Amino acid sequence: MALPARSTSSLIASLLLALSLPLAAEQTSEEAIAEYHAMFGDENPAELWQLRGEELWKTPRGPREVSLEACDLGKGPGVITGAYAELPRWFEDTGKVQDLESRLVTCMTTLQGLPESEVFAIKFGDGERKSDLEALTAYVVAASRGSRISIPLDHPAEKAAYALGESVFFYRAGPHDFACATCHSESGKRIRLQTLPQLTTKEGAQAAYTRWPAYRVSQGELRTMEWRLQDCFRQQRLPQLKYGSDVAIGLTLYLARKAEGGEMVAPSIKR
């Protein structure tokens, strides 16, 4: 995983540039990404988050001074290869269906003994204030590149979480009557120039799900699925989605299952 120093510093340079890259409003999502690649080639600033995440994963931290290398993400303690492609899933020890982010919180609080308030201090990074959860997520997700999404829904709690996610997807509420389905259940539609992925079909869900988490050029930050969902709820004019809530996990499981069989390429680059 460790990158040679030269590559890291050129990455940092491109990240700094990317932070100030003005995205023209009169551009489709695809044009914005094409312009980004034209300027920076294939370099993906997400690697900076991955590197920091790797360090956070391997460094003994918290009152117990242990690393996260004993954290079980579903494929056994410390196994990260392919783990993200099989999440969210049921965990015996917590008795819950968990996504990667909420599972990381479990490991940080139980293994390392970090207080929840500290783990949640920065859920979503903002410039200098970097989020450990985003960095760790980037590191773990990158270890699923090339793995195929597999969500068998074997456990009854997984089936229930899927059903909840599906109900939420169609739940219309708020002053604008929006549901996820309003913007994401037809193919080839746009909001202004932003292409709307159709998330109810296999192809649409795979194209979207396999590319999240992503480095967002418009924000200069790496964003996880928890971020994506709470930001779509914000656009729906709804209140703040709680991090790791059953609704967040149910929706993620619903989308992952729709994307079954897709090959993970995240962290990717997004508008």
Add this chain to the structure above:
Amino acid sequence: MKTLESSRCRKMLLAVACAAPMGLAAAEPTDATRDITAIMKSAFEDKRQATLDRLDQDETQKLCTEARDQALPAVVAKKIAEINLATVKPPADGQYLGDWQNGEVIANTGTGLQSSDDPAKPNGGNCYACHELSPTEMAYGTLGPSLKHYGKLRGQDPAVLAYAWSMVYNSNSYAPCSNMPRFGHRGILTEQQLKDVMAFLFDPASPVNQ
């Protein structure tokens, strides 16, 4: 509702000519769906003006949620249209058309009512998010039909104005479970703002009609 079939069904709504589709099974309440509103409320928290009561559904939202992405049974479509048509208030002074220039600003403004928006500023209508309007504005979305040359093509017959007013005041009056917000009924836009977007659609001087 999005299928061609359902939009055809809606167009014929006034004649109540669309047949109920066979496939729409009444959703069996499961653990996950029994009290979805309560589950939603426990998974969210107030953020500035976006408070938990926004998760409560009115009858229209409930019926449209149940239908998911299936065609609406005719009886349900009719019921939704009736409930919503009854809410439409014509302009107090009988004048449908305000200031198209202000209407253009409203059509271009996407902010309003999000937790991240300044509640002191007027809400936008964000018509361009879903509609083509002025032929020179290329950054338009496609969730709704093109409204280019809207007034030029239709004229200003009172029935034409009244229909368009109903659509912007409460889209569900003629298009049950529309993806278009119910701007007047839900208090997104004020009466004056509705008149201004109407002028943007109908005024011969508006860019929409050039």
